[in-house]
Amino acid sequence: xxxxxxxxxxxxxxxxxxxxxxxxxxxxxxxxxxxxxxxxxxxxxxxxxxxxxxxxxxxxxxxxxxxxxxxxxxxxxxxxxxxxxxxxxxxxxxxxxxxxxxxxxxxxxxxxxxxxxxxxxxxxxxxxxxxxxxxxxxxxxxxxxxxxxxxxxxxxxxxxxxxxxxxxxxxxxxxxxxxxxxxxxxxxxxxxxxxxxxxxxxxxxxxxxxxxxxxxxxxxxxxxxxxxxxxxxxxxxxxxxxxxxxxxxxxxxxxxxxxxxxxxxxxxxxxxxxxxxxxxxxxxxxxxxxxxxxxxxxxxxxxxxxxxxxxxxxxxxxxxxxxxxxxxxxxxxxxxxxxxxxxxxxxxxxxxxxxxxxxxxxxxxxxxxxxx
Amino acid sequence: xxxxxxxxxxxxxxxxxxxxxxxxxxxxxxxxxxxxxxxxxxxxxxxxxxxxxxxxxxxxxxxxxxxxxxxxxxxxxxxxxxxxxxxxxxxxxxxxxxxxxxxxxxxxxxxxxxxxxxxxxxxxxxxxxxxxxxxxxxxxxxxxxxxxxxxxxxxxxxxxxxxxxxxxxxxxxxxxxxxxxxxxxxxxxxxxxxxxxxxxxxxxxxxxxxxxxxxxxxxxxxxxxxxxxxxxxxxxxxxxxxxxxxxxxxxxxxxxxxxxxxxxxxxxxxxxxxxxxxxxxxxxxxxxxxxxxxxxxxxxxxxxxxxxxxxxxxxxxxxxxxxxxxxxxxxxxxxxxxxxxxxxxxxxxx
Numbered sequence: 001x002x003x004x005x006x007x008x009x010x011x012x013x014x015x016x017x018x019x020x021x022x023x024x025x026x027x028x029x030x031x032x033x034x035x036x037x038x039x040x041x042x043x044x045x046x047x048x049x050x051x052x053x054x055x056x057x058x059x060x061x062x063x064x065x066x067x068x069x070x071x072x073x074x075x076x077x078x079x080x081x082x083x084x085x086x087x088x089x090x091x092x093x094x095x096x097x098x099x100x101x102x103x104x105x106x107x108x109x110x111x112x113x114x115x116x117x118x119x120x121x122x123x124x125x126x127x128x129x130x131x132x133x134x135x136x137x138x139x140x141x142x143x144x145x146x147x148x149x150x151x152x153x154x155x156x157x158x159x160x161x162x163x164x165x166x167x168x169x170x171x172x173x174x175x176x177x178x179x180x181x182x183x184x185x186x187x188x189x190x191x192x193x194x195x196x197x198x199x200x201x202x203x204x205x206x207x208x209x210x211x212x213x214x215x216x217x218x219x220x221x222x223x224x225x226x227x228x229x230x231x232x233x234x235x236x237x238x239x240x241x242x243x244x245x246x247x248x249x250x251x252x253x254x255x256x257x258x259x260x261x262x263x264x265x266x267x268x269x270x271x272x273x274x275x276x277x278x279x280x281x282x283x284x285x286x287x288x289x290x291x292x293x294x295x296x297x298x299x300x301x302x303x304x305x306x307x308x309x310x311x312x313x314x315x316x317x318x319x320x321x322x323x324x325x326x327x328x329x330x331x332x333x334x335x336x337x338x339x340x341x342x343x344x345x346x347x348x349x350x351x352x353x354x355x356x357x358x359x360x361x362x363x364x365x366x367x368x369x370x371x372x
Numbered sequence: 373x374x375x376x377x378x379x380x381x382x383x384x385x386x387x388x389x390x391x392x393x394x395x396x397x398x399x400x401x402x403x404x405x406x407x408x409x410x411x412x413x414x415x416x417x418x419x420x421x422x423x424x425x426x427x428x429x430x431x432x433x434x435x436x437x438x439x440x441x442x443x444x445x446x447x448x449x450x451x452x453x454x455x456x457x458x459x460x461x462x463x464x465x466x467x468x469x470x471x472x473x474x475x476x477x478x479x480x481x482x483x484x485x486x487x488x489x490x491x492x493x494x495x496x497x498x499x500x501x502x503x504x505x506x507x508x509x510x511x512x513x514x515x516x517x518x519x520x521x522x523x524x525x526x527x528x529x530x531x532x533x534x535x536x537x538x539x540x541x542x543x544x545x546x547x548x549x550x551x552x553x554x555x556x557x558x559x560x561x562x563x564x565x566x567x568x569x570x571x572x573x574x575x576x577x578x579x580x581x582x583x584x585x586x587x588x589x590x591x592x593x594x595x596x597x598x599x600x601x602x603x604x605x606x607x608x609x610x611x612x613x614x615x616x617x618x619x620x621x622x623x624x625x626x627x628x629x630x631x632x633x634x635x636x637x638x639x640x641x642x643x644x645x646x647x648x649x650x651x652x653x654x655x656x657x658x659x660x661x662x663x664x665x666x667x668x669x670x671x672x673x674x675x676x677x678x679x680x681x682x683x684x685x686x687x688x689x690x691x692x693x694x695x696x697x698x699x700x701x702x703x704x705x706x707x708x709x710x711x712x713x714x715x716x717x718x719x720x721x722x
Contacts, residue, residue, distance in 0.1 A: 016525050024608040038529065038690060127608045129599055129687025135429035195684070201600055202686045353529070354689045357609050 013041060016353075020049045024127055024357040027367030031344075031356075038352045043345040047371045054372045058331040063089050063163060063298045066331070070318075071157035073335060074369035076116040077312040079108050082161040084318045087242055088307035089163040092300040092322070099244070100288035101165045103281050106244035107178065108151075108160060109309075110274040114185065115144040116312035117267050117274075120364050124264065125196050127361040128205050133196055140181075140188060147177050163298055165291030178282055182275055189271060197268065206261035210347035210359035213258055220346070221339040224314020225270060226363050229263035231256035236310035248280045260362040267364070299326050313337055313364055337369040378491070402484075402494050410480055413635050414628035415445040420672075421631070421679055428683040455620035460523050463617065467521035472618070472625035474514030479629045479636065482508045486639045487561055489649040489663030500561035501553060501640075505546055508595075508636065511629070512538040515597075515604065515614050518626070522617035530613030533690060534604045537594060540697040541601075544591035547705040551584040552577070552644045554712045555721065565648035574645040576721050580712040585645050587701055587708070592637040593681055594693070597630065600685040601693060638674035639667075646670050 019030040028049035034042035054073065058066045063085065070081035083105055090097060122137020145155040150171045152160040160167055196202050212222070217230035227234050235252040237245040253269035255262035300322040308317045314336030321330040340363045347363075348356045381401075385394045419434065419442060426433025434441030459468060485504045487493035497503060512534060519531015555577045556564045564573075574581045594601035605613030615626045642648060647670075649663030656662035688696070715721055 014525070023611065125686065129602065129606065129608065130685060131425075131599075132429050132683045135431065139430065196686070199686060201688060201692075204692055205686060205689060352689055352691070353609050354603075354606070354687070 011036065020046075024360060025367070026123065026361075026365055029341075029365065029367045029370070033353070033356070035353070038354075040348045040351055040353065040356050043348055043356070045341060045344065050368055050371045052372065055331050055333060059328060062326050063300065063328070066328070067161065067163075068157075068159055070333070071159060072368060073333060073372060074311055074313060074316070074337065074366045075156055076119060076366055077112055077316070078156060078158045079112040079160060080309050080311040081316060082159060083109065083243070084307050084309040084311075084316055086161040086163050087309065088305050088318050088320060089298060089300060091307060092303070092305050092320075093163075093294075093298070095164050095292055095294065097165055097292055098286075098288045100286050101290060101292075102244040103247075103285050104166060104170055104290070105161065106248070107278050107281055107285075108148075108158075109243070110277050111144050111147065111178070111181075112158075113312050114271050114274050115141045117271050118144075120267060120312075120361075121192060121196070124358075124361045124364075125202075127357050128202060130196060130199075130202070133192075136188075136192070136195070140185060143181050143184065147174065147181065150174070150177070162291070164294040165289070167291075169290040170285075175282055175285070178278060182278060182282075185271070185275055189268070192268070197264070203261060205354070205358055206264055206362070207257075207259055209260045209351060209355050210362065211257070211259045212343055212347055214256075216343070216346060217258070220343040222314075222343055223339060224310070224312075224336045225253070225266040226263055226314065226340045226343075228252070228254045228266045229260075229362075230258035234315065236308050236315055240308060242307075242309060244281060245277075247284075248277050250277050250280075260358055263362040263364075297326050299324060300328070308334075311336060313366065313369065314340065333372060335369045335372065337363075337365050337367075341365055341370055406480060406484055406494065410483060410632055411449075411628070413483075414631045415449060416442075417631040417635060417675070418445045418448075418627070420675070421682075424676065424679045425683050428680075449624060452624040453621055457622055458617075458619045460617050463523045464521040467517050468617075469622075471514050471517035471521060472622045472629075474517065475511050475629040476514075476625045478507050478511040478514070479632045482636050483632060485561060486636065487565065487643070487648060488667055489661055491661060492664060493562060496560065496562045498558075498560045501549055501559045501564070504561075504636075504640065505542070505549065508633070509538070509542050511633070512542075514629075515626075518618065519614040522614070524617050526610045526612075527614050527616050530604050530606075530610050530616075534597075534614060536690065537597075537601065537603060537693060540694060541591045541594035544587055544697060544701045544705055545595055547702070547709060548584045548588035548591065549640070549644065551580060551705070551709050551712045554709065554716055555581065556644075557716075561643060561648075565643060565650060568647040568650055569654065571722060572645060572647040572650075577712060577715070578722060580708050580715060581645065583704065583708050584712070585641070587705055588641055588644070589677065591697075591701065592641065593678060594697075596633045596637050596678070598634070598678060599682040600688050602682075602687060603690055603693065606687060634675060634678060635671065638671045638678065641674050642667065642670040646674075 013034055013036050016033045016035050018033055019025040020028040025031065030046040030049060032044035032046060033040055054069050058069055061069060067082050067085045070085055071078040073081055118137045118140045122134040125133025148158055149155050151174060152158055152168060212230050214231050217227045217232050223234050231254055233252060233254060238252050250273045253266045253273060255265050302322060302324045305320045306317060308315055316336055317334030319332040320328045323329040344359065347359050385397060423433040434444035437444040437447050482504050484495040485500055515534045516531050519527045519534065552573055553559060555573055556567055558564060574585055597604045615623055618626065649667040651657060651662060651666045
């Protein structure tokens with residue numbers, strides 16, 4: 001009888017094209033799913049829909065121009081990406097920047113991180129089905145973007161960093177507004193917990209979903225909050241401090257469960273850490289120049305250079321091979337999202353489509369960052 | 373169920389034509405009136421949903437077209453009417469076209485059973501509640517067919533989810549209704565409302581009635597495909613689910629029917645638990661048509677709770693949805709029916 005049933009009532013695996021235009025893929029990522037009913041059997045990731053060959057473009061751009069191109073990678077951590085190129089050039093040219101520059105850069109880094117994480121929080125809620133969170137996330141993000149706008153004139157692609165300092169000095173309201181936003185966030189982040197984190201449906205959707213072990217996380221080269229959810233200590237701010245991160249005392253957010261909820265908690269905790277970092281620095285901005293004098297045409301010395309920063313999504317690296325000209329000979333960006341996405345198949349195997357969406361949003365992919 | 377105005381119309385028509393033709397004319401008039409109610413209800417509830425969503429999300433919502441944006445949904449409906457009806461080439465044409473009518477017809481048929489007040493009640497039969505549940509369960513077919521006939525994998529997944537979800541949760545809705553019928557002792561809707569003159573059923577039946585109410589609200593949310601049970605059209609997973617391939621008026625049918633179903637579920641909740649058109653403590657019983665006011669107020673209250681759910685909760689996963697129904701709601705429901713029966717038998721009702 002059983003044989004008869006399996007013979008006669010055969011089920012069939014089928015393919016489903018998720019994307020490139022799909023609400024859950026956050027841009028133009030195409031996932032080719034092999035499904036058994038609703039159960040995911042395989043995920044093929046197809047990239048290239050937003051490939052702009054930015055690295056090749058950088059080989060025809062001066063170092064000052066490269067900064068502008070890095071905005072277009074992970075646009076939610078534009079400031080950190082800019083900073084990576086600036087730090088690299090400053091390291092190569094032995095330019096020593098003063099504490100004012102370092103501290104302002106760090107504060108802006110952390111503000112960017114918060115604004116990126118509140119957006120992620122809203123989008124995650126929406127992917128799980130709670131649409132209201134999206135608006136909540138954007139409310140806080142708008143306030144932070146207002147500070148950016150006042151400081152450097154742009155809200156998303158900031159280009160506030162230049163080699164040897166900052167493009168403009170901070171606005172006179174900067175300190176006050178930053179403090180205001182911190183008090184605002186301290187009131188609102190507990191609200192986030194009430195609305196989403198402590199919701200039983202939300203927890204059931206994330207706990208024990210998309211588990212990835214420490215060994216696998218290291219093997220796949222995961223980084224940033226995604227890896228820290230599996231218990232990998234990989235915060236560049238701790239391991240290779242840059243700018244003012246050696247002046248502050250903060251905790252690296254690490255959870256060891258390795259599931260989607262751990263990754264969620266890491267990001268929530270990172271927001272609190274960012275608030276604490278900004279609080280430690282905001283009153284310590286010394287009076288000094290906002291820019292160190294540099295040559296009009298910047299030429300890096302012959303050699304290989306690497307600079308890593310902790311962007312919102314993880315370890316962002318810039319590698320430059322210079323032959324002494326004003327253009328780099330070779331340039332490579334190491335983007336956090338690319339490595340994180342590779343683990344998707346491992347995480348989602350055997351789970352449902354709904355889980356795949358949840359995993360994708362806790363990995364926090366930004367497609368222009370993956371597909372350069 | 374006919375009072376002054378209706379009697380007047382009846383006599384006016386009798387003066388104009390023979391009796392059997394009057395009968396048919398009246399049926400047509402009632403049908404047209406209910407079509408009107410259907411459209412207005414749908415449009416108003418869409419507007420309400422958008423305003424309430426905006427209220428939860430500190431936005432303004434539609435506020436430009438007409439007073440407080442009331443005509444925004446009318447404008448949207450006009451736009452949808454004027455749009456082209458597209459469809460996939462390899463769709464099962466017959467089923468694809470017929471599917472929306474299942475949803476809209478059943479919603480309309482169920483609507484005819486709803487008493488808006490003592491006077492306004494089109495169709496009052498002795499198996500009213502049974503008829504209502506049977507008819508509204510046919511509506512699933514419309515969604516199921518849409519998922520199947522569209523020839524789109526997203527629609528198909530949505531359709532399959534509907535089949536699973538609606539059939540499961542219909543049990544809970546049905547059994548919550550049965551619990552209250554045990555207490556009321558009748559299936560006729562007008563009688564159920566009348567026996568609540570001494571106290572609403574949620575008060576008369578106290579503990580089991582409150583449990584039944586909670587189960588009814590949960591299962592009712594699932595029946596009307598709203599968050600946290602909106603797996604059928606889960607935007608972030610399936611795009612638009614079963615109605616991905618529908619456009620223009622065909623899509624609008626689904627959209628309107630969804631909101632009318634919301635109204636139906638809320639009305640049944642009000643009839644079963646909150647005394648239908650009856651005013652609290654009988655304060656306005658003497659005034660004709662006052663029941664309409666109370667009924668609408670109560671239904672809007674229940675609808676607000678449903679909308680509150682929608683804009684607060686995240687979505688279930690399909691297996692969690694089934695676990696909730698078969699492992700929790702259904703056993704609780706069964707025990708609850710026995711409890712209610714015992715209470716009625718022992719005379720413990722208030």
